[in-house]
Amino acid sequence: MHTNHMKDTNNNFNNSLLGAQKEKLIQAIKKIKHEIDECYEAERDAFVDALEVENRFEEIEREIQAEFQNLHRFLYEEEETDLERLRKERDKRVKILKEREKKIAMQSRDLEKAIETLNCKLREDDSPKLLKEIKELLKRCEVNFIRPPPIDSEILSGQFVGPIQYRIWKHMKASLYPNISTLTFDPETAHPLLTLSAERTSVIFDEDKVEVKGKTSWRVGVARADIPRGEMDSSSTLNGLWTLSLRHGSITACTHPKPTKLVSYTPPTRIGIFLDCDREEVSFYNAVTMMPLFSFDMGAVLVPLYPFFNPCDTDDGKNCAPLTIFHPSF
Numbered sequence: 001m002h003t004n005h006m007k008d009t010n011n012n013f014n015n016s017l018l019g020a021q022k023e024k025l026i027q028a029i030k031k032i033k034h035e036i037d038e039c040y041e042a043e044r045d046a047f048v049d050a051l052e053v054e055n056r057f058e059e060i061e062r063e064i065q066a067e068f069q070n071l072h073r074f075l076y077e078e079e080e081t082d083l084e085r086l087r088k089e090r091d092k093r094v095k096i097l098k099e100r101e102k103k104i105a106m107q108s109r110d111l112e113k114a115i116e117t118l119n120c121k122l123r124e125d126d127s128p129k130l131l132k133e134i135k136e137l138l139k140r141c142e143v144n145f146i147r148p149p150p151i152d153s154e155i156l157s158g159q160f161v162g163p164i165q166y167r168i169w170k171h172m173k174a175s176l177y178p179n180i181s182t183l184t185f186d187p188e189t190a191h192p193l194l195t196l197s198a199e200r201t202s203v204i205f206d207e208d209k210v211e212v213k214g215k216t217s218w219r220v221g222v223a224r225a226d227i228p229r230g231e232m233d234s235s236s237t238l239n240g241l242w243t244l245s246l247r248h249g250s251i252t253a254c255t256h257p258k259p260t261k262l263v264s265y266t267p268p269t270r271i272g273i274f275l276d277c278d279r280e281e282v283s284f285y286n287a288v289t290m291m292p293l294f295s296f297d298m299g300a301v302l303v304p305l306y307p308f309f310n311p312c313d314t315d316d317g318k319n320c321a322p323l324t325i326f327h328p329s330f
Helices: 002-122 128-140 164-173
Strands: 194-196 200-204 218-224 241-247 250-253 273-275 280-287 293-295 303-311
Touching: 002 164, 218 280, 241 293, 241 303, 250 273, 250 293
Parallel strands: none
Antiparallel strands: 194 200, 218 241, 218 303, 241 250, 273 280, 280 293
């Protein structure tokens, strides 16, 4: 009886332990199923993200193609205009020369006809009558070649080609999007420590003066009209500023929550800023090489936007160069 009691106790203990372990297995299975669900969800999200990125790149590709198609159409129309002008001048010149050639040909035929007439008379038998006829014929056949006035046939390519690329760029200016507009600094919005040049295209800090050549520090971009005035070092996109800055030899995009350093970019001497209100983006590019630097997604902005320029302090005389607005020209 004692032995049977021990067996029952061991069985109960083993069953209890086994039940506990099975419960752990069940919980582990539930946890793994939950992880599988999260994995599937993450996989779906990754698929959707990849598809959206692919679609976005395809959309941008179509935009680029459309822009170049517009340029091709513009260049084609300019080419056709130039060629049509060339063809009209060619037809005009050729017509005048052909008429001159026709007049010369008519005189040639008259001269040849006179020679034939005289030859025919020369072949006739001698007679008193022939003598009289020859005298009369010589009077009638006094035909002289009258050379038509000369016509200038020199064609100068400069009349049709000339500085064709510059001329086309000048024409293209009117069709540019965005069109080039003139900017000047507004003294009403300038910080008290900033001084503007007389033409209001350059700004200096304190006693010193977009072109950024020769500067060790600067900050430029776009700002909301309602940003608070004052110290801007800590301001970013969160405060309504979309700017790039140069400090310690590196260009940084002033993003939130932390700045984004632009890698492998030599500080440019001239920066272009493209504000696209339709796409709610502002883009920066090297205005010399036209290479893109950085783009911000602004989102919906319901207040006016203005250019933002900060020449930064003089840094003990190391940063005295002015910030100058550069107006592109053609």
